Amino acid sequence: MGKENGWKGKNFKFKSSRDTIYGLGFVGALVYFISTAGGFWEGILGFLKAIVWPGFLVYGALKGLKL
Numbered sequence: 001m002g003k004e005n006g007w008k009g010k011n012f013k014f015k016s017s018r019d020t021i022y023g024l025g026f027v028g029a030l031v032y033f034i035s036t037a038g039g040f041w042e043g044i045l046g047f048l049k050a051i052v053w054p055g056f057l058v059y060g061a062l063k064g065l066k067l
Contacts, residue, residue, distance in 0.1 A: 022054070029053040
């Protein structure tokens with residue numbers, strides 16, 4: 001009955017392409033922030049920064065535009 005696909009009937013879809021973009025940005029930010037960390041707690045802070053990377057992006061854009 002139905003296809004056997006390993007997900008056991010779960011509907012696994014991306015809601016939109018922005019989920020993919022955010023996910024790739026998160027991974028990139030995570031790699032960057034953790035690779036530049038000097039210690040364990042800086043790595044934890046890097047993880048937290050990677051979660052909110054869009055805020056850093058918008059802030060930098062607005063600062064660059066001098067708004």
